[in-house]
Amino acid sequence: MGLLENLQWRYATKKFDNTKKVSEDDITFLKKAISLAATSYGLEAYEVLIIENQDIKDRLKDASWGQAQVSDASHVFVFCNNTKISNELIDAYMDRKSNDQGIAKENLQGYGDFMKNTLLALPEDEAAHWTRRQTYIAGGNLMVACAELQIDSCPMEGFEAEKYNEILELDKDGLNACLVVPVGYRSEEDNNQHLPKTRKSLDQMFRHL
Numbered sequence: 001m002g003l004l005e006n007l008q009w010r011y012a013t014k015k016f017d018n019t020k021k022v023s024e025d026d027i028t029f030l031k032k033a034i035s036l037a038a039t040s041y042g043l044e045a046y047e048v049l050i051i052e053n054q055d056i057k058d059r060l061k062d063a064s065w066g067q068a069q070v071s072d073a074s075h076v077f078v079f080c081n082n083t084k085i086s087n088e089l090i091d092a093y094m095d096r097k098s099n100d101q102g103i104a105k106e107n108l109q110g111y112g113d114f115m116k117n118t119l120l121a122l123p124e125d126e127a128a129h130w131t132r133r134q135t136y137i138a139g140g141n142l143m144v145a146c147a148e149l150q151i152d153s154c155p156m157e158g159f160e161a162e163k164y165n166e167i168l169e170l171d172k173d174g175l176n177a178c179l180v181v182p183v184g185y186r187s188e189e190d191n192n193q194h195l196p197k198t199r200k201s202l203d204q205m206f207r208h209l
């Protein structure tokens, strides 16, 4: 199927078939799609937990307003933003850039200093907001990649971040759970799959100037 058909096919899955597992090859494909997301400056100020362990998924369901997608899905992707932007985070990016693009570190000094001057000056809550926003683009990549493989997904903000942070011990790594995407295969019993999509018309959504 083409891109638009895949996007039409996907829907926010409410009930997963808990007997079906996504293969390791497909999980690798999804990881690559997330990894290729655009990020501001290229900083990638987030990490993604992929949870398959049933006991952890059950605990996360309780922290997700009881939404069963979290316990029934094959894998649960938890996007976690860095709560602070540090010198170390930027230096690690400069190292990656230097290695991957073959640029001498001294030639990246100006770019690194510019990033530090801009990002380290942000108030803490603004910095956390900024890193949080980046994860949504990666989450979009994940959902599109899922649709391409005919894997179902459900983007979710309906969860208690503090409880996730505790269960997954994210605080100690300076991370915060901000977006959850369970993936797997839809249950035949999920009636939502038969509902037509509700969307603004193109005329309502777009203004050409």
Ligand SMILES: Cc1cc2nc3c(=O)[nH]c(=O)nc-3n(C[C@H](O)[C@H](O)[C@H](O)COP(=O)(O)O)c2cc1C
Pocket: 010, 011, 012, 013, 014, 067, 154, 155, 156, 157, 158, 159, 197
């Ligand atoms: C940021 C975000 C948070 C969402 N949170 C939830 C959620 O907690 N639970 C849920 O069942 N669906 C959630 N949704 C799914 C939306 O309700 C759904 O995408 C929207 O109604 C459009 O329907 P469709 O995705 O099936 O086309 C969320 C979607 C987004 C983008």
